[in-house]
Amino acid sequence: MLMLECPYCGVTADETELSPGGEAHLTRFGPGASDDEFHDYLFMRENPKGVHFERWRHAYGCGKWFHAARATDTLEVFGTYPAQTTKPPQEILDKISAKRPGWTWRDLK
Amino acid sequence: MRRYSAFAVAREALRYHSGWERAWASPEPKKKYDVIIIGAGGHGLATAFYLGKRFGIKNVAILEKGWLGGGNTGRNTTIIRSNYLQDPSAAIYEKSRSLYETMSQDLNYNVMFSPRGVIMLAQTHHEVRGYQRTAHANALQGVKTEYIGPERVKELVPIININGPRYPVLGGLWQDRGGTARHDAVAWGYARACSDMGMDVIQKCEVTGIRRESGRVVGVSTSKGEIDCDKLGIVVAGHSGVLADLAGFRLPIESVALQALVSEPIKPCMDVVVMANTVHGYMSQSDKGEMVIGGGADGYNNYTQRGSFHHIEETVRALIETFPMISRLKMLRQWGGIVDMTGDRSPILSKTPVDGVFINCGWGTGGFKAIPGSGYGMAELIAKGSSPLTDAFSLNRFKEGRFIDESVAAGVAH
Ligand SMILES: Cc1cc2nc3c(=O)[nH]c(=O)nc-3n(C[C@H](O)[C@H](O)[C@H](O)COP(=O)(O)OP(=O)(O)OC[C@H]3O[C@@H](n4cnc5c(N)ncnc54)[C@H](O)[C@@H]3O)c2cc1C
Ligand SMILES: [Zn+2]
Numbered sequence: 001m002l003m004l005e006c007p008y009c010g011v012t013a014d015e016t017e018l019s020p021g022g023e024a025h026l027t028r029f030g031p032g033a034s035d036d037e038f039h040d041y042l043f044m045r046e047n048p049k050g051v052h053f054e055r056w057r058h059a060y061g062c063g064k065w066f067h068a069a070r071a072t073d074t075l076e077v078f079g080t081y082p083a084q085t086t087k088p089p090q091e092i093l094d095k096i097s098a099k100r101p102g103w104t105w106r107d108l109k
Numbered sequence: 110m111r112r113y114s115a116f117a118v119a120r121e122a123l124r125y126h127s128g129w130e131r132a133w134a135s136p137e138p139k140k141k142y143d144v145i146i147i148g149a150g151g152h153g154l155a156t157a158f159y160l161g162k163r164f165g166i167k168n169v170a171i172l173e174k175g176w177l178g179g180g181n182t183g184r185n186t187t188i189i190r191s192n193y194l195q196d197p198s199a200a201i202y203e204k205s206r207s208l209y210e211t212m213s214q215d216l217n218y219n220v221m222f223s224p225r226g227v228i229m230l231a232q233t234h235h236e237v238r239g240y241q242r243t244a245h246a247n248a249l250q251g252v253k254t255e256y257i258g259p260e261r262v263k264e265l266v267p268i269i270n271i272n273g274p275r276y277p278v279l280g281g282l283w284q285d286r287g288g289t290a291r292h293d294a295v296a297w298g299y300a301r302a303c304s305d306m307g308m309d310v311i312q313k314c315e316v317t318g319i320r321r322e323s324g325r326v327v328g329v330s331t332s333k334g335e336i337d338c339d340k341l342g343i344v345v346a347g348h349s350g351v352l353a354d355l356a357g358f359r360l361p362i363e364s365v366a367l368q369a370l371v372s373e374p375i376k377p378c379m380d381v382v383v384m385a386n387t388v389h390g391y392m393s394q395s396d397k398g399e400m401v402i403g404g405g406a407d408g409y410n411n412y413t414q415r416g417s418f419h420h421i422e423e424t425v426r427a428l429i430e431t432f433p434m435i436s437r438l439k440m441l442r443q444w445g446g447i448v449d450m451t452g453d454r455s456p457i458l459s460k461t462p463v464d465g466v467f468i469n470c471g472w473g474t475g476g477f478k479a480i481p482g483s484g485y486g487m488a489e490l491i492a493k494g495s496s497p498l499t500d501a502f503s504l505n506r507f508k509e510g511r512f513i514d515e516s517v518a519a520g521v522a523h
Contacts, residue, residue, distance in 0.1 A: 001419070002417065015419070016419050020408040035508065036508075042507075043507045044360070045362065047364055048354075048410075049351050049364075054409065072364075072411055075415075
């Protein structure tokens with residue numbers, strides 16, 4: 001079973017206590033955006049076999065949204081961090097680089 | 110190719126079965142093919158088969174990184190039905206179902222198609238309305254289905270409990286021409302027919318790069334070297350995102366795990382397929398007597414072919430209320446496959462931003478039933494650039510707002 005630590009209440013929760021919320025750090029496009037931007041925001045998704053950044057919610061706990069950095073090919077979790085950011089914290093990026101040299105995700109390396 | 114027949118069985122019985130040929134050849138790749146198909150699952154093999162059968166294109170290679178049918182084609186619960194809601198879906202799934210009826214004869218390979226009938230249970234009022242609507246849509250599409258009441262469900266499935274307090278059976282959508290088939294045999298039968306037409310089915314050959322020149326595909330890099338081609342079909346289900354990435358475009362697809370399990374074999378007790386979509390449980394009885402059970406999909410991206418255990422628990426917990434007699438059964442095996450999910454729960458059969466590259470994916474939790482129909486249309490798309498069966502399923506439908514919404518009743522489609 002997948003386990004993630006909620007960065008708010010510090011609880012290490014089983015996945016049954018959490019709900020998955022899909023790809024992280026999406027830029028919202030709306031009125032004024034081009035058709036391509038709006039289409040990509042609504043439908044296109046990163047689907048890597050490897051390092052991925054996602055949103056999760058501590059649904060049966062404190063109820064808050066947070067982020068997780070995870071590998072989809074091994075289920076290894078690199079870390080979790082709060083939702084109030086548009087970019088993963090440097091220490092998590094460093095941790096991933098140490099374990100998986102050469103990884104990429106969107107324009108992150 | 111020496112044909113299989115009752116006579117062949119008798120002949121071989123008399124000579125200690127020494128005369129059976131290999132069903133397909135295992136060649137090394139040539140330098141160049143007219144068409145390369147990536148992925149030897151059912152959809153890739155059927156596409157190659159119809160390229161040869163319908164369009165005479167036989168200089169074709171099918172490249173498979175593992176073994177024949179080792180992806181979702183060999184991992185599913187084999188439910189075949191065509192009672193979808195939208196017209197483009199009805200067209201391709203009904204074509205497919207009808208091709209299953211003659212597949213064993215067409216391929217000279219017994220795929221054990223068993224049109225035993227499929228019931229989709231209505232267990233909430235939402236589903237009652239949803240399935241009545243589907244039954245009306247099917248009548249207009251010329252797909253034979255029927256909305257039936259709980260008594261008729263009980264008649265068809267004597268072991269069912271229709272009064273479950275949590276999940277009562279309020280009715281069902283019945284398609285008497287739906288059923289099951291042997292999934293491995295579908296892959297093997299197509300591989301044998303493709304090999305017989307002179308195509309190269311190449312296993313243990315992973316595609317690691319897609320070579321392009323001026324926006325057009327010229328070949329692929331593989332674990333068995335460089336291979337050139339004029340056209341390329343990507344038919345890799347859960348790995349579609351990985352291959353699209355190699356070709357330099359993106360997809361509206363996420364890959365998640367879907368699981369199934371089988372019980373110990375018991376005497377015949379259920380001769381139809383029952384789908385309980387509200388609780389994400391699907392059950393049929395195999396010829397060996399095992400109860401074959403499909404569960405729900407995980408909610409997060411995953412490539413490990415291992416699903417979360419609690420989904421199995423949820424499925425089984427709900428099913429034993431609807432089928433009390435299975436509560437003492439031991440479960441023998443459990444496994445997962447990586448399924449490619451689109452937002453509207455319909456597949457993508459399409460040209461791509463790269464000239465000469467075509468993609469067939471997004472079948473998600475329900476593409477086994479679609480294998481022959483998908484191959485039939487996909488071959489036409491690759492040969493001619495367009496097909497009445499596949500045009501509605503193009504990649505640009507999302508941008509143009511032409512969704513083919515099949516997530517209506519329960520958001521799933523096995
Ligand atoms: C548990 C489960 C239950 C299901 N139940 C049903 C059901 O009851 N009814 C139904 O209709 N559908 C069902 N499905 C869905 C169905 O199995 C799939 O939609 C269908 O099998 C997809 O076939 P495919 O040929 O597209 O993919 P696959 O059979 O997965 O074939 C794709 C192939 O591509 C290969 N590949 C990947 N990457 C590469 C590469 N780089 N190079 C070379 N080869 C590569 C893979 O190894 C694989 O063999 C179920 C699926 C699962 C997992
Ligand atoms: Zn919390």
